[in-house]
Amino acid sequence: QVADLLRSFRSPFWLEEHQWFVRCHWNGEGEASLYTLPYRYKDVRLDSSTTFQSTCPNDDHHWFYDHVNHLEYKSFLTRSEIPSLIRFRNVRDLWIDYSISERCLSDICQLNQVTSLFLFTTSGIHADIELQDLINRMPNLVSLGFHRFSIADTQQPIFRLAHAKVRELDLRFISNFLIADQCAALYRSPLGQQCEVLYVRIEKKSVVPELIHNMANLRVLTILLEVNISTGTYGDVIIQWLREHLPPTCLINRDPQFTAEIHIWI
Numbered sequence: 001q002v003a004d005l006l007r008s009f010r011s012p013f014w015l016e017e018h019q020w021f022v023r024c025h026w027n028g029e030g031e032a033s034l035y036t037l038p039y040r041y042k043d044v045r046l047d048s049s050t051t052f053q054s055t056c057p058n059d060d061h062h063w064f065y066d067h068v069n070h071l072e073y074k075s076f077l078t079r080s081e082i083p084s085l086i087r088f089r090n091v092r093d094l095w096i097d098y099s100i101s102e103r104c105l106s107d108i109c110q111l112n113q114v115t116s117l118f119l120f121t122t123s124g125i126h127a128d129i130e131l132q133d134l135i136n137r138m139p140n141l142v143s144l145g146f147h148r149f150s151i152a153d154t155q156q157p158i159f160r161l162a163h164a165k166v167r168e169l170d171l172r173f174i175s176n177f178l179i180a181d182q183c184a185a186l187y188r189s190p191l192g193q194q195c196e197v198l199y200v201r202i203e204k205k206s207v208v209p210e211l212i213h214n215m216a217n218l219r220v221l222t223i224l225l226e227v228n229i230s231t232g233t234y235g236d237v238i239i240q241w242l243r244e245h246l247p248p249t250c251l252i253n254r255d256p257q258f259t260a261e262i263h264i265w266i
Contacts, residue, residue: 002026002053023062069092096119097119102133142165144168205241238262
């Protein structure tokens with residue numbers, strides 16, 4: 001099917017008169033994208049099953065995706081790397097499966113350009129030395145987030161991470177709700193001490209005053225509680241409790257779109 005599709009773009013009109021070339025990439029789930037070269041969109045989603053084919057006579061050309069500033073990449077066990085020729089030199093927002101090798105990532109991205117890193121995994125967090133090494137390669141990193149990572153105790157590697165510039169932590173999509181001891185480990189951690197914007201899943205509302213009191217640099221806190229507050233009036237009860245137990249200078253609101261989230265401006 002891809003060959004038939006590309007054949008329609010191999011006419012003299014495309015290749016000779018205008019020298020317009022197109023590329024198609026598709027993955028094992030049947031998702032496909034067709035675009036002219038060079039690629040001019042701001043974002044791209046790829047995985048290690050992605051296959052590329054183009055009408056360019058020399059398919060080694062046009063592998064620089066310089067307009068992309070948001071890259072999402074997922075790795076599969078059956079195939080762990082995308083073509084080594086591809087380059088993303090201006091990625092600022094990077095979403096990656098943590099199973100991707102650092103060598104492969106360094107080959108395709110200029111990590112010193114990355115300001116926001118979101119890591120997802122299906123097998124739990126890896127050794128902290130690996131993660132620390134990865135963020136050390138990103139000197140301009142400001143925001144760090146995790147998806148499906150399990151923070152099962154207070155000795156998790158995330159509590160030992162350090163980075164001079166990270167000011168935003170996103171823990172909304174971890175696989176568990178943090179209990180009091182884990183919240184304490186968070187606000188005592190190097191990243192917790194310098195954090196200015198925190199998104200976090202918590203088991204109980206009672207930890208919120210402690211988070212705010214112990215995170216001296218915190219400006220904005222967004223919480224998701226284990227209890228569902230997206231429907232009914234219980235969310236209003238939670239907000240009223242927070243207003244009674246937090247400093248009067250705090251502004252507290254429920255997100256109008258994602259109603260399970262409560263935002264607190266400090």
